[in-house]
Amino acid sequence: MAWNDEFECMPLEQMQKFQLAKLKETVNWVIERVPFYRKKFAEAGIKADDLKSLADISKLPFTVKNDLRDNYPFGLCAVPMNEVVRIHCSSGTTGKPITGPYTADDLDQWAECMARDLWAASLRKGDIVQNAYGMGLFTGGLGFHQGASKIGCAVVPTSSGMTERQIMLMKDFGTTALFCTPSYALTIAERAEEMGMPIKEMPLRVGCFGAEPWSEAMRDEIEQKMGITAMNTYGLTELGGPGMAFECEARKGLHINEDHFLVEIIDPVTFEPVAEGQRGEMVLTSIQRRAMPLIRFRTKDITTLTRERCACGRTLVRMDRITGRTDDMLIINGVNVFPSQIESLLSEIDEVVLQYLLIVRKKRHLDELVIRVEGKKEVFDAGAGRVAVVERKISEHIKGVAGLGATVELVEPKGLKRSEGKAVRVVDERPK
Numbered sequence: 141m142a143w144n145d146e147f148e149c150m151p152l153e154q155m156q157k158f159q160l161a162k163l164k165e166t167v168n169w170v171i172e173r174v175p176f177y178r179k180k181f182a183e184a185g186i187k188a189d190d191l192k193s194l195a196d197i198s199k200l201p202f203t204v205k206n207d208l209r210d211n212y213p214f215g216l217c218a219v220p221m222n223e224v225v226r227i228h229c230s231s232g233t234t235g236k237p238i239t240g241p242y243t244a245d246d247l248d249q250w251a252e253c254m255a256r257d258l259w260a261a262s263l264r265k266g267d268i269v270q271n272a273y274g275m276g277l278f279t280g281g282l283g284f285h286q287g288a289s290k291i292g293c294a295v296v297p298t299s300s301g302m303t304e305r306q307i308m309l310m311k312d313f314g315t316t317a318l319f320c321t322p323s324y325a326l327t328i329a330e331r332a333e334e335m336g337m338p339i340k341e342m343p344l345r346v347g348c349f350g351a352e353p354w355s356e357a358m359r360d361e362i363e364q365k366m367g368i369t370a371m372n373t374y375g376l377t378e379l380g381g382p383g384m385a386f387e388c389e390a391r392k393g394l395h396i397n398e399d400h401f402l403v404e405i406i407d408p409v410t411f412e413p414v415a416e417g418q419r420g421e422m423v424l425t426s427i428q429r430r431a432m433p434l435i436r437f438r439t440k441d442i443t444t445l446t447r448e449r450c451a452c453g454r455t456l457v458r459m460d461r462i463t464g465r466t467d468d469m470l471i472i473n474g475v476n477v478f479p480s481q482i483e484s485l486l487s488e489i490d491e492v493v494l495q496y497l498l499i500v501r502k503k504r505h506l507d508e509l510v511i512r513v514e515g516k517k518e519v520f521d522a523g524a525g526r527v528a529v530v531e532r533k534i535s536e537h538i539k540g541v542a543g544l545g546a547t548v549e550l551v552e553p554k555g556l557k558r559s560e561g562k563a564v565r566v567v568d569e570r571p572k
């Protein structure tokens with residue numbers, strides 16, 4: 141049983157009819173209320189009535205992050221300020237943030253999407269949940285708070301940071317579910333071990349993680365270190381935050397809340413739609429939000445879609461975990477590299493833990509990739525010779541599989557800065 145069987149298990153044809161009606165409604169809504177969209181649609185010579193089928197969405201112009209920046213703070217807002225009841229912002233650290241206004245109805249929809257998400261992750265009334273996503277402007281904290289509250293869980297809004305206190309509360313309160321970024325989950329697990337309070341011996345049973353890229357290897361590591369089931373949640377500020385897509389017990393991709401978000405996968409170079417199962421950039425349209433609906437927003441996130449039947453019974457389309465972004469793709473001496481690719485290669489080396497930092501810099505005219513990764517204690521105990529052997533082993537592995545030359549620097553255990561929110565995995569020092 142899903143949280144909302146009617147929509148989560150709706151037959152495809154019926155869902156598509158619903159989506160087309162909501163899409164037209166939203167296109168009319170923004171044309172009437174947002175000068176930016178009115179102008180764009182007029183230039184493209186398109187009206188809501190021209191949308192005869194969902195495929196016609198490809199006639200509509202894209203919206204990109206810069207459109208939101210250019211219209212900062214509320215140029216894309218489609219309702220008067222007295223109908224806005226909440227404003228969140230993106231977690232970006234440079235320049236002006238992306239603003240995310242909500243009407244009261246938008247907030248209800250968000251809580252509904254999050255309840256579906258957390259229900260699918262097995263949360264129920266009676267669970268004690270520790271919400272260690274940053275509480276504030278970031279959509280993670282309040283998004284998860286509302287969803288868990290709607291289900292009826294006991295929510296402990298710890299926010300991120302103060303790791304020792306997190307662990308103490310987790311033990312004292314008998315926390316059964318943890319919400320945070322996957323990198324912070326590992327930070328908590330490690331600190332708990334150092335404190336002699338292994339999470340494995342606590343009642344914690346499930347974690348709902350997201351907000352940053354992570355791999356299956358990282359999932360295994362979290363599950364093994366904490367003795368829990370780790371579930372994946374996806375979302376972005378522009379589309380209202382987490383809860384856009386979520387994993388069910390089958391854990392074969394993330395179900396997209398399609399009655400709220402229309403999804404397309406395009407080739408990021410030609411902008412043409414790709415076939416089902418093909419990798420490409422995800423483009424999203426919010427079809428029920430009213431404060432700031434976005435039409436064909438280019439997420440830059442790379443994934444694939446599948447409509448294959450899911451064992452859980454939900455009919456909602458599934459996306460694969462995000463494997464990279466079109467814009468965090470590093471090009472190192474002409475080789476395209478995703479940090480997630482390097483993470484997965486590092487996970488195949490027994491002598492390291494998955495804490496790493498990629499530094500890209502110029503060495504004379506060439507790009508140089510430095511991979512700083514933490515070695516296990518026993519490697520350092522065995523002396524400098526052993527450290528050098530492991531460094532060579534890693535660089536040969538990366539060269540062999542990815543064809544990429546890299547300088548590997550093994551760092552002592554706990555030598556890299558731990559994250560309390562989204563982990564910083566790449567430092568690009570090349571002149572722009």
Ligand code: DLL
Pocket residue numbers: 230231232273279280349350351352353354372373374375376377378381382383439441461462465
């Ligand atoms: O990170 C919303 C969120 C909060 C999602 C809590 C999940 C949990 P932004 O700060 O706007 O919003 O960042 C959105 O983060 O475009 C992806 O590149 C990345 N991202 C989010 N969730 C995942 C995930 C929140 N599960 C950007 N896997 C997105 C991989 C993710 N990347």
